[in-house]
Amino acid sequence: MSFRNEPILELRRAPVRDSLLEALRGLEARLPLEAPVLVGGERGSASGLHSTDPGAPERLVARAGSATEADASAAVEAAQRGFRDWGARPAAERAEILRGAAAILRERRLELAALQVRECAKPWPEADGDVCEAIDFLEYYALEALNLDAGRELVQAPGERNTMRYAPRGVAAVIAPWNFPLAIPCGMTAAALAAGNAAVLKPAEQSPASAGALVDALHEAGVPRNALSLLPGYGEAGAALVRDPGVHVIAFTGSSAVGLEIVRAAAETPEGQGHVKRVVSEMGGKNCVIVDADADLDEVVPELIYSAFGYAGQKCSAAARALVHEAAADTLLERLTGAVRVLDVGQADRFATEVPPVIEREAQERVRRYAAMAEPIAQVESLPDGGWFCAPTLVADLPDDSPVLSDEIFGPLLALTRVKSVDEACDIVDALPFALTGGLFSRSPATVERMAARLPVGNLYVNRGITGAMVGRQPFGGNRRSGIGSKAGGPDYLLQFVEPRVVTENTMRHGIQVD
C-alpha cells in the first residue's frame, strides 16, 4: 500500500462546477444543520451556539451545542473507557476504520465543500482542497500507524532480544481552528485515533457543523462512540479539557496566545495525574516571501498575490510580508499594485471570488485597524454589501517598528519591504519570533542553497506560492514560536501520540541461539 493524495476537483471543467452548485443548493435546503454536543454516544444539547455565514451573517448555518466544563469532564471519562477498547484493537483494524471514514468523506465531498463555503466562506477551490486534505490525513495516518506498529530496529547482542514498540498514550484532547474546518480537526483527530488513542474534539466556535460532519463520518466508519466525543462550543470547554488530569495529549492548532496558554496550563501536574501531558501546538506566523533580483516576476506576482490574499489571508501559511531586492522592487511594486486592484472580492459561492469575507466581525475590525496604520499603495475600493469583507491592501516601505511588520494580522494585508540583498532579508526573517512558512524567489542555485540552509522556517517554498502544503509531500508545521516542529502530514507526526516501550528479554536459557 502506498499513499496517494486525493485528487482535487478539476474546476476548469464546467460540469464539475455545476455539480458543486447543485450540492450547495442541496445543502441550503437542509440549513440550519444541527451540531450537538456528543459525549460517549449521548446526543447532548444543540443550542447555545449559532454558526453563521460570514458572507451573510443573518444566515444561520448550524445550531450547535455549547459544551460546558461538565461536558468536557464527561467526555474525558467516556474517552478513558473508550480507550480500553480502541487502544487494544490491532493497528490494522483501526487503520481500516479510518480508511472507511476517508471513503465516507470522499462520497460526501461535494456537500462537505458546500458546507465550508457557507460556514467559513471558503471559496470553492479552497473548500474542495480542504476536504481532500481531510481525506489525505485519514489515509496517510492509517498507513503511518501500520508502519509505526512494526516498531523500530534495535541493535541485537547474543543472548538478548531487544524490541521497541509504540503504545498509544491514552486520551487526546483536540482543539481545532476554523480556517481549515474539516482538514485540521480531521488531521489531529485521525492521528490520535490511528495511534490508538481516544479523542475528544473541541472545534472552533465558528465551524461546529464541519466538525460535526467529521465526527459523524468517523462514527459511521466504526470508531466507537466513546472513543470519540465532540464538544462544540466556546473557549471554556477547551480550557477544561486542557486542565483535565485524564488527558494525555493535547493537539492544538490556532493562535499564538491560546497556544502558549495551553503549553503553560498543560505543564501543571496536579495530584492524581499520573503522567506528564504532551502538547502538540501549532501556532501563528508572520510569513515572509523573499524576492531576489533575478526572480521571474511573471511568476512572483500571481504566486505572491495568491499566497497573501487567497482565502483573505486567513491561512497560517499565508504571506504577510514581501522582502524584495531593491533592483526588482519598483517593478514588482507596480505590478503588484495592478494585481491587487483587480482582485475579485466577493461571496465564497462565486467561482470568480478570490478574496471572500473574513470569518467574523472581530477579524474585520482587526484587519481594518492594521490597514489604517499605513498608507495603502493599492487597495480594492468597492466591497460587496453584507458579510465581513475587508479590502485587500498592499502597503510598502513601512518603518521597522510598525506593528504591521511584526504582528500576525491574519487578513488580506501584504507589506512590501525593500532589501539590499537576500542576506539582509534573511536577517529580517531571523529576527522574527515566528518561523512557520517562508518563500524564496531566486533563479540562482547557489542562492537557493544558501537561503535554505539559513532560513529557520518550518516550510520553505522556492519559486512558488507558500500555501497549500500537501499531506505526505510537504509535512507542515512551524518552528520557534510558531510550533513545536511536529509536522502534520509527515512521517514524524504520530510519534506525538504514542509512547515508546522497549523490551529486552534474556534469551540465554531458551535453549536455541536467537540471532
Place this chain on the structure above:
Amino acid sequence: MQLASHDAELRAALFRFVDVTPACRSLDDLATHLTGYLEEVDERPPPIEAAMRMSGTKAGRAALGAAAAAGVRHMAHRFIVGETPRAALKTIRHLWENGAAVSLDLLGEATVTEAEADRYAARCLDALETLAEAAGSWPERPVLETDSLGRLPRVNLSVKVSALTPLLRPEAPDVGREDAAHRMRPLLLRARELGAHLHIDMESVDTIEATLGLVFELLDEPELREGPSAGVVMQAYLRESPDQLQRVIDWASATAREQPIVVRLVKGAYWDHEVVDARQHGWTPPVFEDKRESDRNFEALTRLLLEAWPHVRPAIASHNLRSVAHALAAARELGREDRDIEFQVLRGLGDDLAAALADLGQRVRIYCPVGDMVAGMAYLVRRLLENTSNESFLGEQQRGTPIEQLLAAP
C-alpha cells in the same frame, strides 16, 4: 542544440540559463548563473568544463558572461523577427517576396494587471496599423492572397487571450472572457477596417473554455459579421480535441459570418506543462502521452477539417513531414484545390519546410514572434523544450533517423 539534445541535465541547465538571461544585471551575474546551473550537471563534456574553469576569475566571468549572452541573443534572433513590428517589416517583406506569408505574434510578459492588458492591446493595434501600411506596397503573390473562396488578407496577426486580460482563471472562465472581449472587440473592428486577419491563439487547457467562448461569442456579434477574417487554433495533442473541433465546425456551419473561420491545426506547445500540472493534481493528463497518438489524431483532425470546408479554412501547422504530406494527399483525395489548404510553420524551426512548400506552389505562412529579449525568453524556452524533446520530429531528423521510419504511419 545537438549537444543539448543528448543530455537532459545539460539541456535543463541551458534552458534555465536562457530563462534567467534577461534578469541578469551584469556579465558577472550571467556567468555566476550559468556556472550555477552547470554545476548541477553530473557529467560535463570537456567544453563545458573549460567554460566553468573560466568562472574562477572576474575577467574569466566577464568573458564567459559575454559569450553566453551572445549565444542566447544569437538563438533568439533565429526565432524572433524583430524587436517591434516596424523593425520586422523588412524581414516580413522579404519572406513575402520569396513566397511565404506571415502571422505576427507579439511576445510579452505575462499579463497580471489592467495596464499590461491595455498595453498589449495597444501593441496589437500598432502592429495591425504598421503591417497594413506596409503591406500595400508588397508585390502581388496570388498563391498567398487568394483561395477558391476569395481574397485572403495580407496582414495576419496572432493574439493571445491571456495577454488581453489579467482575469483569466480556469475555475471562472466567464470573468476573463468578458474582460478580454472588451479589448479584443476594438482589435477585430480595426482589423475589419484594415482588411487584416486576426488569429486567436490557443494556450494551456486552463484557458480553453474562455478562449473558445470568446471566439464564438464575439465573432457572432452583428457588427463583426462582415469581417474581419478570423481564426482559432486546435491542439491535436489534446484528448478532447476531436470534440472541440466538432464544436468549432458546428459553430462555423451555423454562423451568419461572411468569411469562413480559419482553423489552425497544431500539435500543441504546452505538453510538459499539461502533463506536470495534471500529475501534480492527480488528474489524467489532458494530452496524449504517446506521441504516436497525437500524430494519429492530427491526421484524423486534418480530415475533419478538410471535410468541413468551405465552412472553415484549414491551416495545417506542423513540422512533421508525414502530417504535412498526409494533409496534402487527403485534400487532393477529397477533391480540394491546393489553394484551399494552408500550411504554417514556426519561424526558426520550419524555415526549410516553408521554402520547400513554397517551391511546390503551396500557400505557407510563417508564425513570427516579435518582441524584445526579455519578452522573448519564455517563448524561446518553450520552443526549445519542444524542439529538443526526445520524440520531436526535428530532433529525430537531426539525429539521422531514416526517413522511411519518420514517415511511417503513426
